[in-house]
Amino acid sequence: MAKATKDFAAHVAYRHDATTAVKDMFHTWVLALRNSFEPRGEAWDRREAEYMALVERYGRDGIEVFTECLGLITMASQESPGDHIGQLYHALFANNKWRGQFFTPYNVSIMMARMTFSRDVIDNAIAEKGYVSAHEPSCGAGGMVVAMGEADALHPGSSNKWDYGIMNVHYAMQVAKHAAKGTVALLPGNKAA
Template sequence: MANPQHNNPFKTRFIEVLDSLDRYKDRDQHFRNFCTLSYCALAKQTACSQEEADSLEERYMSVVHSYKNKDDVRKMPELMTLTLTALQQGGCDFLGELATELEILDKQNGQFFTPYHVATMMSKILLPDIPQTIEQDGFFSASDPAAGAGCMLLSIADQVEAQGFDLSETLSVEAIELNRTTYHMLFVQLALRGIPAHVVNGNSLTQEIFEEAYTPISKYFVNTHGCLFKQHAKNRTIHTHTDNPQLNLFGF
């Protein structure tokens, strides 16, 4: 795992690209559009039906069509590459930190993101004996009912990798987030970090579910273990199931 990234050049370049886009849209809108485009492109890979895949494609194209200058759209892959590179180095909540710096959080509803060093400290305290758990069960699962952009889950992934384990085989995650844009950020970060995850746009208190998706690496995890979560993990905050036989993510 790399050291935490302070003032990293990926953030600087990301903001430079945002500022070079359509002047008729502000940073906030460009950032949200990037998150939507990235989410649709990644979530489509594990869509549970053709209807769901078509809906994601429609949303993707709706954002594309909102840009008169298609050169702006062609810059979005660079933002994806910057995000991917930063996340793969570990030690950061890249999109969450960017959202904080760009001041696009939903402050009226009390939204704020936990500093990464705080999440790291908390994850070290809360995590079980990782080697013992993995030796006993083959993998372990983490659940966050108010995941934000995924800071805590990303810090857990850092701890797993630091002990020499492959995330794609030893960690599965369920993450729930109410805010739609933050849900997109959450999914994109977990997907690009290579974490097998079921990500829910929903309300943990009311158990409402508005949308859900699986990160692409989840397919590999399921092929390895036969499920994404073990049967004894039924006490998750929101219980969701899928009838899709190709995924069969849950062991119950």
């Protein structure tokens, strides 16, 4: 992550507000990932135009840094579960205590998920709705949602049925995070971009 942070500062942050640049980086991930597996049409064209506007804004060097960061997140996610996007966000100094933004350490998220996310809760949700619905109480990069998935995976017969009800960039970050891991499914009514 150190190289990505340095590259981000060198090619992106010195020209753009860091918080906006990080949100735009996440948005480019979602646009690219979504257009890679959804059929072409009007919505696809709109997302492609949004992506190209971001390419124009940040330049090729900036987009390459965004892509490098996604690659690092993908590799880290394959090695071990964790809030890798949150760690990257924190490393890029986009969190700001003056804005009330704080990074929840992943071990705290795991502890909370294991304390509250029992096999009974999972089984009852699937029996009632056909899927597990989880809410990210911190509205960050979704570390607690990832921790819930990890806690679920500890149970025999774990669920692969998740509904992300996270709005705007936060939902987009979850789609990007789980698309990188190959564990995302869009349910009717949810829109990432």
